[in-house]
Structures are given as C-alpha cells and as structure tokens.
Amino acid sequence: MTTINENYLKLKAGYLFPEIARRVKNFSEANPNTNIIKLGIGDVTEPLPEACRTAMIKAVEDMGDRATFQGYGPEQGYGWLREKIAANDFQARNCDIDASEIFVSDGAKCDTGNILDIFSRDNKIAVTDPVYPVYVDTNVMAGHTGKANDKGEYDGLVYLPISAENNFIADIPSQKVDLIYLCFPNNPTGATATKDYLKIWVDYAKARGSIIFFDAAYEAFITDDSLPHSIYEIEGAKDCAIEFRSFSKNAGFTGTRCAFTVVPKTLTAKVSDESDIELWKLWSRRQCTKFNGVSYIVQRGAEAVYSDTGKAQVKKLVSFYLENAQIICNQLKRAKFKVYGGVNSPYIWLKTPYNLSSWDFFDKLLQTAHVVGTPGSGFGAAGEGYFRISAFNSRKNIEEAMKRITTQFSM
Numbered sequence: 001m002t003t004i005n006e007n008y009l010k011l012k013a014g015y016l017f018p019e020i021a022r023r024v025k026n027f028s029e030a031n032p033n034t035n036i037i038k039l040g041i042g043d044v045t046e047p048l049p050e051a052c053r054t055a056m057i058k059a060v061e062d063m064g065d066r067a068t069f070q071g072y073g074p075e076q077g078y079g080w081l082r083e084k085i086a087a088n089d090f091q092a093r094n095c096d097i098d099a100s101e102i103f104v105s106d107g108a109k110c111d112t113g114n115i116l117d118i119f120s121r122d123n124k125i126a127v128t129d130p131v132y133p134v135y136v137d138t139n140v141m142a143g144h145t146g147k148a149n150d151k152g153e154y155d156g157l158v159y160l161p162i163s164a165e166n167n168f169i170a171d172i173p174s175q176k177v178d179l180i181y182l183c184f185p186n187n188p189t190g191a192t193a194t195k196d197y198l199k200i201w202v203d204y205a206k207a208r209g210s211i212i213f214f215d216a217a218y219e220a221f222i223t224d225d226s227l228p229h230s231i232y233e234i235e236g237a238k239d240c241a242i243e244f245r246s247f248s249k250n251a252g253f254t255g256t257r258c259a260f261t262v263v264p265k266t267l268t269a270k271v272s273d274e275s276d277i278e279l280w281k282l283w284s285r286r287q288c289t290k291f292n293g294v295s296y297i298v299q300r301g302a303e304a305v306y307s308d309t310g311k312a313q314v315k316k317l318v319s320f321y322l323e324n325a326q327i328i329c330n331q332l333k334r335a336k337f338k339v340y341g342g343v344n345s346p347y348i349w350l351k352t353p354y355n356l357s358s359w360d361f362f363d364k365l366l367q368t369a370h371v372v373g374t375p376g377s378g379f380g381a382a383g384e385g386y387f388r389i390s391a392f393n394s395r396k397n398i399e400e401a402m403k404r405i406t407t408q409f410s411m
Contacts, residue, residue: 005141005143007141007142007143007145008141010140010145010146012148012152016375016378016379017040017374019378020362020372020374020375023363023366024038024040024372027367034370035370036366036370037370037371037372037393037397037400037404038372038393039371039372039389039390039392039397039398039401040372040388041374042187042249042346042390043254043390043392044248044249044254044392045392045393045394045397046320048251048252048256048301049251049252049304049305049317050309051304051307051309051313052251052252052301052302052304052313053301054304055300055301055303056297056298056300056304059296059300060297062296062300063296063297072292073293073294073295073296073299074293075287075288075291075292075293076284076287076293077102077104077105077260078104078296081299081302081303082100082104084306085099085102085104085306086099086102087306089230090230090262093229093232093233094233095230095233096232097262098265101262101263101265101280102260103260103261103263103283103284104258104259104260104293104294104299105259105260105287105291106258106259107248107257107259108215108217108244108245108248108261109134110259111244112135112138112213112244113141114290115261115283116138116139116142116144117286117290118279118286119179119211119269123144124156124158124177124178125145125157125158125177125179125180126158126177126179126180127159127160127380128159128160128162128181128182128186128380129160129161129162129381129383130162130188130189130376130379130380130382130383130386131183131380132183132188132215132379133379135213136157136380139154139157145157151381152377152381158175159382160173161382162186162189162191162382164338167191168186168190168191168340168349169191169193169197172200172201172204176208176210177208177210178208178209178210178211179211180201180205180210180211180212180213181213182198182201182212182214182215182231183215183217184198184214184216184219185218185219185221185222185344185345185347186345186347187215187217187218188349188374188379188386188388189340189386190340190341190343190344190345190346190348190349191341192222192224193227193228194226194227194228195226195228195233195234198231198233198234199234199235202231202236202237202241203236205240205241206236206239209269211267211269212231213241213242213244214230214241214242214244215243215244216231216243216244217244217245217246217248217249218249218345218346218347219245220314220318221250221318221321221344221346222344223322223344227344231243232262232264238267239266239267241267242263242279243261244260244262245259245260245261245262246258247259247302247305249346249392250314250317251302251305251310251314251317252317253298253301253302257294257298258294258298258299258301261283263280264280265278267279320395321346321391322346322391324391324392324393324395324398325341325342325343325345325346325347325348325391326343327395327399327402328348328402329343331402332350332389332402332405334406335405335406335409337351337409338351339351342391346391347388347389347390348390348391349376349386349387349388350387350388350389351385351386351387352376352386352387355385357377357384357385358377358383358384358386359375362375362387365405365408365409369405369407369409370404371405373387373388373389373390374387374389
C-alpha cells in the first residue's frame with residue numbers, strides 16, 4: 001500500500017500567499033469591475049534592467065550557434081558568474097568569500113527549504129515570530145516539528161518573538177539551538193540589524209556549535225552605510241553561517257529566477273560519532289544530485305547586473321521602490337497609522353487600526369479600499385495585529401492605493 005509523508009498533514013490549511021490569492025479571486029469574481037491594487041505578495045512590477053535584457057538576448061543568440069551553444073551547465077553555476085558575485089558582493093566589502101563557495105540556484109526561497117536536506121531531524125531550530133512562512137513550513141514538511149497548537153505554533157520549534165516593544169529585534173535564546181534563521185533587512189517587518197547585533201549572534205553560534213541561516217534577499221535596499229549587507233562582514237561568521245541571496249528584488253528576477261547560496265568551506269557540523277564534516281561537500285553533493293543548474297541564458301542576465309551599466313540600472317530600480325516605500329510611510333503616518341520599516345527595506349509593517357485582527361483588516365481593506373496587503377498573523381502568532389504592505393508596484397498604483405487607504409482609514 002502506498003503511503004504519504006504525513007508531515008504535510010501538520011501544515012496549516014493553506015500557505016499564506018495562496019490564501020491571499022483565493023480571497024482576492026473570490027472578491028474579484030463577485031466585483032468584476034473593481035480595480036484592485038495588490039501590495040501583498042512581494043512581487044516586482046518594473047521591467048528587467050536593459051543590461052540584463054541585452055545580455056539575455058545575446059545568450060539566446062549563442063544558443064542558436066553550434067560554436068557557442070550551451071548544454072548542461074555546472075550544477076554550482078558558471079564560473080564567470082560566481083567570480084562576479086564573489087568580487088562585487090563580498091570581496092568588495094572585505095568578506096573573504098571565494099567563488100568556489102557560491103552556489104547559483106533558481107531562488108532563495110528554494111534554497112532556504114532545500115538546505116534542510118543536509119541536516120538531521122535532531123537539530124533544535126529557532127525562528128523569529130513573525131517570520132517568512134517558508135522557514136517554518138519546510139521544517140514541518142521535513143519532519144522537524146510536532147503538531148501546531150491553537151495559535152499555529154509548532155512543537156519542536158523555538159520561537160523568538162519580535163514586536164514594537166523590542167524594535168523587532170529578537171533576543172538571543174536562553175537555551176541552546178542548533179539552526180537559527182535570521183533575515184535582514186527583515187521580511188516581514190522591515191527591521192535592520194547592526195554589525196554589533198549580528199556579532200552577538202555569531203558569538204552565540206560559535207560558542208554552541210550552531211549554524212545561522214542568514215537570508216539577505218533584501219540587502220540591496222540598505223542605504224545606511226553603517227549597516228552590514230552580509231553576515232560575512234562579521235568576524236567569525238564564515239565558521240557558523242550560510243547566506244542566501246537573490247536577484248529577484250534588486251534586479252527584478254522574480255519571474256526569471258536566479259539566486260545564490262554561500263556555503264563557506266570552513267563551515268562544519270557534527271556527525272553522530274562527534275567527528276566534523278564540511279557542509280560545503282554535503283551541499284555540493286545535494287545540488288549535483290537534485291539540481292541541474294540555472295539556464296545559461298538566465299545566468300548571463302544575472303552576470304550583467306555586475307556591469308557598470310547594470311549596476312547603475314539596478315541602483316535606479318532599487319531607488320524607485322525605496323521612494324515608493326517612503327510615500328507609503330509618509331501617507332500612512334499622516335493618517336495616524338503606527339508604521340514601522342520602509343527604510344532600508346521595501347516592506348512597511350503597520351499596526352492594524354481599530355483593534356482589528358490581521359485578517360479582518362485584510363478583508364476590510366480589500367472590500368472598502370480595494371487594496372491587497374498581507375495579514376501579519378500569516379507570518380506567525382506574534383504577527384497578529386500587524387499588517388505588511390509591499391512597495392513593489394508602479395508609482396501610479398502606490399499613490400492611488402495610499403489615497404484610498406487614507407480616505408477609508410484616517411484616524
């Protein structure tokens with residue numbers, strides 16, 4: 001008799017974003033002439049930078065010539081892209097990261113879930129609350145948790161609450177944890193981390209033999225020169241951290257799919273006999289077995305991000321979304337909302353008005369202002385009473401959405 005992975009049955013009714021899509025679809029079908037502005041899912045709206053498009057067109061032409069045609073590429077990614085990543089994203093910031101430690105992939109979301117393949121079920125795992133749902137759900141799927149309680153918290157996970165009271169910065173756990181998920185600039189709250197704060201985590205991890213999963217998907221939105229873009233800017237991080245990056249939000253690759261994960265060769269974990277093993281070797285083996293690499297065409301587009309023209313175009317794109325975020329923050333503050341984030345981050349995190357629950361505010365916002373955001377409770381129990389708005393949209397839609405929201409909810 002065929003059986004299933006029953007860990008999937010522990011998952012809550014639906015992943016957050018499909019549930020948002022379901023509610024929007026139902027409302028749209030009942031109100032077909034309504035213009036709905038979507039500021040929920042963090043999907044970009046502006047075209048790919050011209051430098052990336054030009055490089056990809058050239059790459060397509062390469063595929064039409066026997067002399068330049070590319071078949072299967074290296075699972076880890078082409079060396080010419082990894083060299084550019086290492087030089088521009090890490091070595092330029094005095095991070096001792098070599099191109100051989102970089103693994104190109106089709107998404108940071110995929111990698112943050114797939115990385116669990118190389119770790120045992122015995123690890124104690126810590127996540128902030130609220131948190132990007134993929135971190136939790138992939139651990140549930142992998143059998144690393146028990147069942148969820150009435151608040152949606154899973155037995156076996158260590159939750160680190162973040163709220164306005166602690167400036168959305170988690171306290172170091174009093175107990176020992178083995179795997180730690182950190183995301184800065186943070187999704188969903190928009191909070192940022194200083195070097196001093198990350199140093200505390202690195203020291204904790206090194207002292208206890210823990211591994212930090214550092215999600216830096218939004219690092220391009222950091223404009224404050226004092227803030228770190230990579231955890232490897234912190235001394236000792238190469239001995240305790242894996243970093244995830246993406247081209248999705250800085251260069252608009254959400255539909256094109258390209259990202260990368262950094263696994264330092266100095267990073268080790270324990271085998272059951274207490275000996276150490278290099279995690280680089282395990283991740284390389286996993287990728288070579290389960291992944292055939294990102295297409296040549298897409299990687300050429302990603303490489304163009306690091307050209308002088310590409311850098312200027314990406315900077316302009318990021319600035320556009322940050323200006324959107326500033327408009328959202330300013331307008332919501334004028335309407336007396338309690339607003340957080342939106343600086344060094346494309347996400348705005350706000351307190352729901354009138355003591356509405358997160359989902360009640362979602363429904364009310366959709367029905368009265370015809371604007372879609374993301375309920376804070378969808379990111380975890382501690383997100384209840386909060387709401388996330390994304391700056392990823394056209395300027396026209398951002399301005400119209402703020403006009404609608406402030407008209408309906410001015411307090």
